[in-house]
Amino acid sequence: xxxxxxxxxxxxxxxxxxxxxxxxxxxxxxxxxxxxxxxxxxxxxxxxxxxxxxxxxxxxxxxxxxxxxxxxxxxxxxxxxxxxxxxxxxxxxxxxxxxxxxxxxxxxxxxxxxxxxxxxxxxxxxxxxxxxxxxxxxxxxxxxxxxxxxxxxxxxxxxxxxxxxxxxxxxxxxxxxxxxxxxxxxxx
Numbered sequence: 367x368x369x370x371x372x373x374x375x376x377x378x379x380x381x382x383x384x385x386x387x388x389x390x391x392x393x394x395x396x397x398x399x400x401x402x403x404x405x406x407x408x409x410x411x412x413x414x415x416x417x418x419x420x421x422x423x424x425x426x427x428x429x430x431x432x433x434x435x436x437x438x439x440x441x442x443x444x445x446x447x448x449x450x451x452x453x454x455x456x457x458x459x460x461x462x463x464x465x466x467x468x469x470x471x472x473x474x475x476x477x478x479x480x481x482x483x484x485x486x487x488x489x490x491x492x493x494x495x496x497x498x499x500x501x502x503x504x505x506x507x508x509x510x511x512x513x514x515x516x517x518x519x520x521x522x523x524x525x526x527x528x529x530x531x532x533x534x535x536x537x538x539x540x541x542x543x544x545x546x547x548x549x550x551x552x553x554x
């Protein structure tokens with residue numbers, strides 16, 4: 367093996383450790399980990415970490431590539447079941463994901479104004495959630511545009527965060543979202 371190959375291997379190993387440390391800090395609630403925090407957590411020299419932080423967009427892409435392995439957008443549902451049953455399944459699925467990944471989502475939302483990648487990525491995930499909602503609840507496509515947007519807003523992370531932040535428990539959040547969506551469904 368040449369010296370060049372050894373450096374490349376060390377660089378790849380260092381990046382994996384840096385990405386892993388960044389993710390651990392996000393999951394612990396640090397909204398924007400600093401280079402020093404990542405260096406301490408990864409046990410990688412600060413100069414090496416700074417080199418990765420110099421290209422934050424690519425570092426964030428690497429972090430997202432790792433995190434996205436844990437995202438599950440595959441909602442299991444019976445397409446012939448009632449609207450209410452499919453709605454409950456979708457809400458359970460989305461709410462579980464929101465709870466599990468809330469710290470990552472908070473960090474993304476709080477930093478997307480700084481990084482084009484985060485803004486683009488956040489919007490992409492919103493489109494995925496919207497598409498999955500319409501796959502599970504195709505009735506939404508027959509709503510007028512205002513009711514469609516209201517339905518998507520009700521099923522959103524922002525709405526879940528508001529209810530969760532008000533101290534509602536999991537079952538209370540589900541009940542509130544179901545009630546709101548059924549009111550929307552019945553108003554058309």
